[in-house]
Amino acid sequence: xIQMTQSPASLxxxxxxxxxxxxxxxxxxxxxxxxxxQKSGKSxxxxxxxxxxxxxxxPSRFSGSGSGTxxxxxxxxxxxxxxxxxxCLQGSKFPRTFGGGTKLELK
Amino acid sequence: xxxxxxxxxxxxxxxxxxSLTCSVTGYTITSGYDWSWxxxxxxxxxxxxxxxxxxGSTNYNPSLKIRISITRDTSKNQFFLQxxxxxxxxxxxxxxxxxxxxxxxxxxxxxxxxxxx
Numbered sequence: 001x002i003q004m005t006q007s008p009a010s011l012x013x014x015x016x017x018x019x020x021x022x023x024x025x026x027x028x029x030x031x032x033x034x035x036x037x038q039k040s041g042k043s044x045x046x047x048x049x050x051x052x053x054x055x056x057x058x059p060s061r062f063s064g065s066g067s068g069t070x071x072x073x074x075x076x077x078x079x080x081x082x083x084x085x086x087x088c089l090q091g092s093k094f095p096r097t098f099g100g101g102t103k104l105e106l107k
Numbered sequence: 108x109x110x111x112x113x114x115x116x117x118x119x120x121x122x123x124x125x126s127l128t129c130s131v132t133g134y135t136i137t138s139g140y141d142w143s144w145x146x147x148x149x150x151x152x153x154x155x156x157x158x159x160x161x162x163g164s165t166n167y168n169p170s171l172k173i174r175i176s177i178t179r180d181t182s183k184n185q186f187f188l189q190x191x192x193x194x195x196x197x198x199x200x201x202x203x204x205x206x207x208x209x210x211x212x213x214x215x216x217x218x219x220x221x222x223x224x
Contacts, residue, residue: 032209034209034210041216042216043202043214043215043216043217044202044211044214046210046211046212049209049210050209055212085151087151087153089210089211091208091209091210092209094166095155095168095169095170096155097155098152098153098154098155100151100152101151101152101153103151
């Protein structure tokens with residue numbers, strides 16, 4: 001199985017701060033990576049797919065980058081509504097595997 | 108608008124079977140896509156469990172292969188999860204999702220299942 005290592009596990013950011021979350025794959029996943037946001041008690045929402053493609057309706061302050069085994073999600077200007085859990089998912093091989101998640105809080 | 112809703116018992120005894128239903132509205136499950144089950148453990152680790160395709164074929168996570176079955180009732184536009192011989196390690200929030208070619212775009216709200224005697 002492809003192992004997805006996500007960091008940091010938790011993060012506290014000030015309003016307007018730019019933050020990054022990383023996912024490292026145990027092998028090349030050829031940009032087949034998605035990022036999700038999950039707020040407490042809600043279902044996950046797709047933010048980014050194919051490493052850097054913004055899902056329709058997602059604010060442009062979210063962006064994704066990376067290739068090979070290294071990927072990142074950037075939030076350019078933390079907003080209160082960005083609080084929640086974030087996780088990555090590799091779509092390269094079965095079984096699909098997830099990163100361990102990052103809890104993002106507003107400082 | 109497509110919606111998915113999980114339902115099923117919130118408490119299952121060890122060694123018994125866990126059975127969940129995902130009811131889909133706004134899209135016919137035979138029209139396309141793969142229909143998946145995913146679970147999130149306490150501590151936030153997530154696991155893809157498997158899917159049933161729009162044609163009825165299945166693909167399971169090898170870690171669950173001997174215990175899992177995903178089936179469907181096309182007349183009710185529902186698909187189901189059965190997980191046999193559960194242990195406390197199967198305590199999790201279970202989600203159903205519509206899976207595109209590589210990623211799920213639509214998820215249910217999730218149902219928490221506790222395995223305990």
